Amino acid sequence: MKTDSILLDHGSGGRLSHNLISDIMLPIFDNPILSQLHDGAIIDIEGMRLAFSTDTFTVDPIFFPGGHIGDLAINGTVNDIAMCGAMPIYISIGLIIEEGFSILDLEKILKGMHVAAEKARVTVVTGDTKVVPRGTADKIFINTSGIGLISGNVDISSHKALPGDKIILSGTVADHGISVLLQREGINFDSSVMSDTAPLNHMVEAMLATTKKDIHVLRDPTRGGVGTSLNEIAEKSNVGMIISEEKIPIKDEVASVCELLGFDPLYVANEGKLLAFVGSDPADEILATLKENEYGKDAVIIGEVIADNPGKVIMKTRIGGTRIIDMLSGEQLPRIC
Amino acid sequence: MKTDSILLDHGSGGRLSHNLISDIMLPIFDNPILSQLHDGAIIDIEGMRLAFSTDTFTVDPIFFPGGHIGDLAINGTVNDIAMCGAMPIYISIGLIIEEGFSILDLEKILKGMHVAAEKARVTVVTGDTKVVPRGTADKIFINTSGIGLISGNVDISSHKALPGDKIILSGTVADHGISVLLQREGINFDSSVMSDTAPLNHMVEAMLATTKKDIHVLRDPTRGGVGTSLNEIAEKSNVGMIISEEKIPIKDEVASVCELLGFDPLYVANEGKLLAFVGSDPADEILATLKENEYGKDAVIIGEVIADNPGKVIMKTRIGGTRIIDMLSGEQLPRIC
Numbered sequence: 001m002k003t004d005s006i007l008l009d010h011g012s013g014g015r016l017s018h019n020l021i022s023d024i025m026l027p028i029f030d031n032p033i034l035s036q037l038h039d040g041a042i043i044d045i046e047g048m049r050l051a052f053s054t055d056t057f058t059v060d061p062i063f064f065p066g067g068h069i070g071d072l073a074i075n076g077t078v079n080d081i082a083m084c085g086a087m088p089i090y091i092s093i094g095l096i097i098e099e100g101f102s103i104l105d106l107e108k109i110l111k112g113m114h115v116a117a118e119k120a121r122v123t124v125v126t127g128d129t130k131v132v133p134r135g136t137a138d139k140i141f142i143n144t145s146g147i148g149l150i151s152g153n154v155d156i157s158s159h160k161a162l163p164g165d166k167i168i169l170s171g172t173v174a175d176h177g178i179s180v181l182l183q184r185e186g187i188n189f190d191s192s193v194m195s196d197t198a199p200l201n202h203m204v205e206a207m208l209a210t211t212k213k214d215i216h217v218l219r220d221p222t223r224g225g226v227g228t229s230l231n232e233i234a235e236k237s238n239v240g241m242i243i244s245e246e247k248i249p250i251k252d253e254v255a256s257v258c259e260l261l262g263f264d265p266l267y268v269a270n271e272g273k274l275l276a277f278v279g280s281d282p283a284d285e286i287l288a289t290l291k292e293n294e295y296g297k298d299a300v301i302i303g304e305v306i307a308d309n310p311g312k313v314i315m316k317t318r319i320g321g322t323r324i325i326d327m328l329s330g331e332q333l334p335r336i337c
Numbered sequence: 338m339k340t341d342s343i344l345l346d347h348g349s350g351g352r353l354s355h356n357l358i359s360d361i362m363l364p365i366f367d368n369p370i371l372s373q374l375h376d377g378a379i380i381d382i383e384g385m386r387l388a389f390s391t392d393t394f395t396v397d398p399i400f401f402p403g404g405h406i407g408d409l410a411i412n413g414t415v416n417d418i419a420m421c422g423a424m425p426i427y428i429s430i431g432l433i434i435e436e437g438f439s440i441l442d443l444e445k446i447l448k449g450m451h452v453a454a455e456k457a458r459v460t461v462v463t464g465d466t467k468v469v470p471r472g473t474a475d476k477i478f479i480n481t482s483g484i485g486l487i488s489g490n491v492d493i494s495s496h497k498a499l500p501g502d503k504i505i506l507s508g509t510v511a512d513h514g515i516s517v518l519l520q521r522e523g524i525n526f527d528s529s530v531m532s533d534t535a536p537l538n539h540m541v542e543a544m545l546a547t548t549k550k551d552i553h554v555l556r557d558p559t560r561g562g563v564g565t566s567l568n569e570i571a572e573k574s575n576v577g578m579i580i581s582e583e584k585i586p587i588k589d590e591v592a593s594v595c596e597l598l599g600f601d602p603l604y605v606a607n608e609g610k611l612l613a614f615v616g617s618d619p620a621d622e623i624l625a626t627l628k629e630n631e632y633g634k635d636a637v638i639i640g641e642v643i644a645d646n647p648g649k650v651i652m653k654t655r656i657g658g659t660r661i662i663d664m665l666s667g668e669q670l671p672r673i674c
Contacts, residue, residue, distance in 0.1 A: 003440070004439065004440055004441065005437050005438060005439055005440060006434050006435075006436060006437065006438040006439075006440060006443065006468055007436065007468070008436050008468050008470060009468075010434070010466070010468050011434070011466055011467050011468025011469075012468075017466065020466065021466070024440070024443070024444060024447065025447060025464065025466075028444070028447045028448055028450075028451050029447070029450075029451055029454075029461045031460055031461070031462070033460065033462040033463075034460075034461060034462050034463065034464070038463075040463055041427070041429070041462035041463035043426075043427050043462055043484070045385065045387070045426065045484070045486055046385065046486065048382065048383065048385060050382070050484075052427055052429060052462060052463055052484060053429070053463055054429035054430070054431045054463055054464065054465050054480065054482055055431065055465045056431040056432070056433055056465050056467050056480060057467075058433060058467045058469050058473075058474075060473075089380075089382065090378070090380050090389055092378070092389060092390070092391035092482050093391070094391045094392065094393040094431070094480045094482070095393070096393055096395060096433070096478055097343050097347070097348070098343075099343060099344065099345050100342050100343065101342060101343040102341065102342055102343075103340070103341055103342060103343060103361070104341065106343065106361070107361055107365070110361065110362060110365045110366070111365055113365075113366075114365050114366055117366075123368055123370065123371075124366045124368070124371060125368070125370040125371050125378035125380055125389060126370075126371065126375075126377055126378035126389055126390055126391055127362065127371070127391065128391050128392045128393050128480075129347070129348055129354065129357065129358070129362075130348050130393050130394075130395045130478075130672075131343055131344070131345050131346075131347050131348025131349075131671070132348075132395050132475065132671070132672060133345060133671060133672070135472075136395075136397075136474070136475035136672075137395075137473070137474050137475065137478070138469065138473035138474065141433055141467075141474070141478070143391065143393060143431045143465075143480040143482075145391055145429050145431070145480075145482035147380070147382070147387075147389060147484065149382055149383065334468070334469070334470060335469060335470070335473075
């Protein structure tokens with residue numbers, strides 16, 4: 001689709017976002033680090049390898065079951081850095097606040113950010129606050145950027161998935177997106193669906209302590225969900241993938257809401273889950289490590305990487321068929337993070 | 338003034354911003370790096386000293402004489418890092434775009450960012466794009482964060498001004514703020530007032546090549562202008578200052594607009610100027626270095642640091658009197674950067 005103005009879909013994390021980045025941004029800033037399009041950039045300063053990442057949060061509503069825009073913003077950047085195989089250390093906060101926003105709510109958000117930072121063991125070292133007139137922003141938007149350290153022999157990138165790799169998913173899908181959606185629409189189910197927002201860096205550290213060389217790709221499937229993340233990795237690594245629908249963990253209440261409202265949970269955002277592409281031999285050991293972590297107890301191997309059908313993700317359905325899992329082309333849920 | 342909601346003044350860079358940071362943010366995130374409240378954080382990773390800074394740009398209008406929100410965003414973070422005495426290297430970009438924004442304008446802004454990055458010799462290595470529904474943001478907001486390297490014996494901080502230090506200002510004041518104001522209000526003077534947006538890192542490098550130990554404080558007087566920056570430094574270094582009104586360079590057309598509209602140019606934002614507090618002996622040599630640079634040719638010593646009246650900035654006026662230059666308490670010009 002050609003358009004001369006920005007659509008919501010350009011921010012969906014799906015096909016149009018992908019095109020905006022590939023067709024407009026990459027040619028302008030043309031450089032090998034940016035072109036990696038990892039969750040964070042892997043940079044070199046005087047021979048030291050660092051991960052550097054930025055993420056902006058515009059979630060609506062700003063408070064939702066299981067979290068709020070503040071802890072989401074800390075965890076989001078912590079996780080982007082962790083997905084580079086790095087240990088996040090320092091975080092910056094950039095606030096855009098609408099005139100008239102409640103100072104009590106601001107304090108609540110900032111306190112939540114502090115608690116999240118403590119939990120992830122990162123330090124907020126610098127910040128910036130802009131206030132814009134009423135009606136020119138919606139309540140509060142938060143950018144976080146962060147820096148982490150990559151240890152010597154870690155080599156993780158979306159380009160490194162290899163045929164034979166096992167694909168691990170660390171837990172249930174779609175919790176975050178559905179939690180925000182229900183809160184936004186004021187839909188009150190008896191069940192309480194909660195966002196899964198969480199820092200994944202300690203779990204990644206434990207995985208790297210098990211094996212460094214056999215962890216090829218890490219990715220937290222946020223905007224666009226598991227479906228879009230798998231497609232991006234299939235494309236960048238030029239491999240195929242087969243996953244099994246029945247292996248994908250989903251909470252009953254989340255599955256029900258998805259069915260009722262017509263959302264495919266494979267494309268709904270997660271904020272405390274990761275995908276890991278790991279060598280076949282140590283896969284069970286890595287899985288066991290994940291399961292010991294509070295955020296990985298439902299971890300499961302959902303499929304594997306194949307040499308056939310490069311760029312394609314194929315799912316064996318519950319009823320025994322197969323279907324292609326494509327990249328999300330439209331926006332299912334705007335302002336989910 | 339006590340209030341339970343955020344006012345435009347909380348983002349002015351003046352007294353209320355200062356209070357918001359001191360009374361709410363610092364106690365929450367309580368840590369020694371953040372408490373420095375420098376333009377950027379000076380951080381340590383495995384013994385390497387880095388500067389890390391973040392800044393969000395919400396300027397209205399997004400295009401103005403002399404620049405646009407994009408080059409402003411690159412130069413702003415480049416300068417914050419340079420003010421730590423660091424050499425900026427890597428930059429991130431976080432975009433919040435309003436649905437319906439022109440893709441041509443987006444390309445123009447991104448191309449301008451690339452040109453600005455090339456000029457400053459920094460690399461844009463990572464980014465993030467969020468699109469929000471029409472009416473929930475005003476066109477485009479840009480966050481940039483950046484990382485720079487601090488060489489061994491540089492020790493620059495707002496706490497280091499010493500009695501006897503000379504205060505250098507690198508050029509004319511109020512160009513940026515007045516340029517944005519005139520564009521926003523559609524006021525058409527015959528004169529063309531231009532924003533001074535520029536990268537100052539090469540000039541800082543030249544200064545540091547002259548002397549490292551005698552450069553005590555660097556600061557780019559953006560929001561809040563020269564008046565607010567001097568006050569912050571006086572407070573943090575616990576020193577007094579005497580500056581001379583007649584020494585402060587200002588373009589005739591900028592002075593006329595300020596007079597006509599009732600703005601004090603000492604509080605109007607600059608985006609390509611720096612204040613340097615330097616030892617008395619090498620002051621003339623440092624001034625000569627500044628004057629050789631394209632962005633420092635109008636540099637001048639505007640005053641000096643004194644031990645008396647700690648925390649106060651005193652100005653000798655043109656007519657021979659003195660007045661206290663206080664921190665700006667209200668917002669002169671919202672959305673100026």
